[in-house]
Amino acid sequence: MRTSNRSALTVAALAAVVALVSGCGETGQGPQQSAKEGGKIICLMPKLVGIPYFEASKTGAEEAAKELKVELTYNGPTEGKAALQVEMIEQLIQRQCGAISVAANDPDALAPAMKKAKEAGIATGAWDADVKKDARDVFVNQATFEAVGKQLVDIMSKQTGEKGDFLVVTGSLTAPNQRAWLEEMKAHMADKYPDMKVAAVEPGEENLQKGIDVTRDYLKANPDTAGVFGITSVALPGAAEAVEQAGLDGKVKVTGLTTPNEMKDYIKKGTVEEFVLWNPVDLGYLAVHVAKAQLDKKLPRSGKFKAGRLGEVEVVKPDEVLLGPPIVFNKDNIGEYDF
Amino acid sequence: MSANQLRALDVLKGVRFTRELVLLCLLIVLVVVLGQMSPVFFTVGNLLNTSRFFVEVGLIALGMTLIIITGGIDLSVGAAMALVAVTVGLAHQSGVPMALALVLGLAVGLAAGLFNGLMITRLDLHPLVVTLGTFALFRGIALGVSGGGAVSSFPQWFEYFGQFYLGPVPGQLFVFIAAVTAVWLLLSRTPFGRYVYAIGNNEEAARFSGVPVRRVKVVLYTGIGVLVSMAAVIYTSRVSTSRADFGAGLELDVISAVVLGGASIYGGSGTIAGTVLGVVIIATLRNGLSLAGVETTWQVFLLGVLLIAAVFVNEFFRRREE
Numbered sequence A: 001m002r003t004s005n006r007s008a009l010t011v012a013a014l015a016a017v018v019a020l021v022s023g024c025g026e027t028g029q030g031p032q033q034s035a036k037e038g039g040k041i042i043c044l045m046p047k048l049v050g051i052p053y054f055e056a057s058k059t060g061a062e063e064a065a066k067e068l069k070v071e072l073t074y075n076g077p078t079e080g081k082a083a084l085q086v087e088m089i090e091q092l093i094q095r096q097c098g099a100i101s102v103a104a105n106d107p108d109a110l111a112p113a114m115k116k117a118k119e120a121g122i123a124t125g126a127w128d129a130d131v132k133k134d135a136r137d138v139f140v141n142q143a144t145f146e147a148v149g150k151q152l153v154d155i156m157s158k159q160t161g162e163k164g165d166f167l168v169v170t171g172s173l174t175a176p177n178q179r180a181w182l183e184e185m186k187a188h189m190a191d192k193y194p195d196m197k198v199a200a201v202e203p204g205e206e207n208l209q210k211g212i213d214v215t216r217d218y219l220k221a222n223p224d225t226a227g228v229f230g231i232t233s234v235a236l237p238g239a240a241e242a243v244e245q246a247g248l249d250g251k252v253k254v255t256g257l258t259t260p261n262e263m264k265d266y267i268k269k270g271t272v273e274e275f276v277l278w279n280p281v282d283l284g285y286l287a288v289h290v291a292k293a294q295l296d297k298k299l300p301r302s303g304k305f306k307a308g309r310l311g312e313v314e315v316v317k318p319d320e321v322l323l324g325p326p327i328v329f330n331k332d333n334i335g336e337y338d339f
Numbered sequence B: 001m002s003a004n005q006l007r008a009l010d011v012l013k014g015v016r017f018t019r020e021l022v023l024l025c026l027l028i029v030l031v032v033v034l035g036q037m038s039p040v041f042f043t044v045g046n047l048l049n050t051s052r053f054f055v056e057v058g059l060i061a062l063g064m065t066l067i068i069i070t071g072g073i074d075l076s077v078g079a080a081m082a083l084v085a086v087t088v089g090l091a092h093q094s095g096v097p098m099a100l101a102l103v104l105g106l107a108v109g110l111a112a113g114l115f116n117g118l119m120i121t122r123l124d125l126h127p128l129v130v131t132l133g134t135f136a137l138f139r140g141i142a143l144g145v146s147g148g149g150a151v152s153s154f155p156q157w158f159e160y161f162g163q164f165y166l167g168p169v170p171g172q173l174f175v176f177i178a179a180v181t182a183v184w185l186l187l188s189r190t191p192f193g194r195y196v197y198a199i200g201n202n203e204e205a206a207r208f209s210g211v212p213v214r215r216v217k218v219v220l221y222t223g224i225g226v227l228v229s230m231a232a233v234i235y236t237s238r239v240s241t242s243r244a245d246f247g248a249g250l251e252l253d254v255i256s257a258v259v260l261g262g263a264s265i266y267g268g269s270g271t272i273a274g275t276v277l278g279v280v281i282i283a284t285l286r287n288g289l290s291l292a293g294v295e296t297t298w299q300v301f302l303l304g305v306l307l308i309a310a311v312f313v314n315e316f317f318r319r320r321e322e
Helices: A002-027 A052-068 A082-094 A111-119 A145-160 A176-192 A208-221 A235-245 A261-269 A280-295 B003-014 B019-037 B044-069 B077-093 B098-122 B127-146 B156-163 B171-189 B191-201 B203-208 B213-239 B250-260 B272-291 B296-321
Strands: A041-045 A072-074 A097-102 A123-127 A138-141 A164-170 A196-203 A227-230 A253-256 A275-277 A303-306 A312-317 A320-322 A327-329
Touching: A041 A052, A041 A082, A041 A280, A052 A072, A052 A280, A082 A097, A082 A111, A082 B044, A082 B213, A082 B272, A097 A111, A097 A280, A111 A123, A123 A280, A138 A280, A145 A176, A145 A196, A145 A227, A145 A253, A145 A275, A164 A176, A164 A208, A164 A235, A176 A196, A196 A208, A208 A227, A208 A235, A227 A235, A235 A253, A235 A261, A253 A275, A280 A303, B019 B272, B019 B296, B044 B077, B044 B171, B044 B191, B044 B213, B044 B250, B044 B272, B077 B098, B077 B127, B077 B213, B077 B250, B098 B127, B098 B213, B156 B171, B156 B213, B171 B191, B171 B213, B171 B272, B191 B203, B191 B213, B203 B213, B250 B272, B250 B296, B272 B296
Parallel strands: A041 A072, A041 A097, A097 A123, A123 A138, A138 A320, A164 A196, A164 A227, A227 A253
Antiparallel strands: A275 A327, A303 A312, A312 A320
């Protein structure tokens, strides 16, 4: 019984603290009003922090912030989860960001929080992965799903004689951008290369070892596989490593999407001949330029938009800025990139 | 000394350093320090808004406290939450009226908990093993039936569960307070609550004293299933989406809060007040550090330091109690 008496006391004390805290905070503002003043900070949120891809974007974002003399906050969750981003967006609203731009882990899950930011008078945007259209003012698109999907399939078709069964290693089965690329890849195969087929899709859960394991196991069970697509920055190095470990380099072709630094070895050895990505440094750079233009109310709704060292980029839709065509990396050009 | 003074001293002895008091002091220190680090932290708007993010973990932590007191554990709560969310989403998508979809979700959560409870008691298996299995099983079903897709076209009124405010107070805070009160009464004011402690202290002895051990356990695991369903509905409404990867890693957040709150993982001790403080401290820390602009990678580190410190403090109290 002593325990319960004590808990009763503690609950009472806790209530007292809550009352105290509420009392002290009366000068504070409600969640809706706090962002109006001050707000010239640009808050950029990646899907997650601590992976090379988004560290590269950070470099570009910081470069642009320095150039434009704006304060930049670049922070995201440590795991690629939409719920953590929702929480952080609401905190950014409290922190009085002037502009919030997110790389969304889920287009719909982030929508209520982004709408709240919009209502609070904050300039809203998305980059890398979009949120629902009505939940942001502008999307900074790195490359269209169609361009990426087609590019990947075209690269593979050259290497396998336009035929064969393929494995696709993704990050997770739920990630919207990966699902969209996959759809475009399948559509392009059906359209242009009827002898090419996606035989299986395996999630590597953005974990290098897991990516290696699923690829190796799949190739063991399906030795006729012509090639592997690794469509995330973790899945592609994993797939390349698995093919190498199984001694299948040259026989099973590998391509996909990732940052070049991790791939330099595989390109040199020839395990991977070509792969695709936009430049994430430029993407971060452009996202900050667009956010700044939003703050200054100078973002055009069509035509061209001048973004520092990138020169003119295209405003493809009233609410969409396009970075440009994806880059194809191979042994001739990979040395020029460092991210 | 007069009688009055003596009585005052007695009261002071009564409130001497309990675990909950230490946690409460920690919370006050955190609030003061974080308030210094960020001007927006110490505002009603922010503090109330923070509560929106701990209600889901908090609800499940209530059930988890009771389970941990019996010496058990439930690792399947995050997966069960995904299963409930996907059930509600898919039912709605296939034309079932929203209200009925919610009932279905509740039934699935309850069934998931009941399944855990029956496996543990009927087959006499360790809860860690059973729920490790259902952790994969529930997630697998959720991923399988949804095919990894998301459902997000919910009717307008569904937003009330996770996005409603009464003045500046988020609606789900009321649900949480009601649940805290109910579970606290259950644990500290009813025979059932004493059974829970008895099982954790010595299961054999409890059984021979006539405690219906199996029945209590089945009720606990089913109960957490219901709490998971409530959390899943609030969560789904808050983010307007149902997806099969919801709640990944949630079990660890929940267990962290309960352990920080002083419940012994060996069973036999733990309080609702402690757990609530554990939940609030973790949420406050995360919110305050974010507002102060501390990078998330360092937030995770600081949370680790806090949990390790909590282990030492709890061990200290445990030895003193012995």
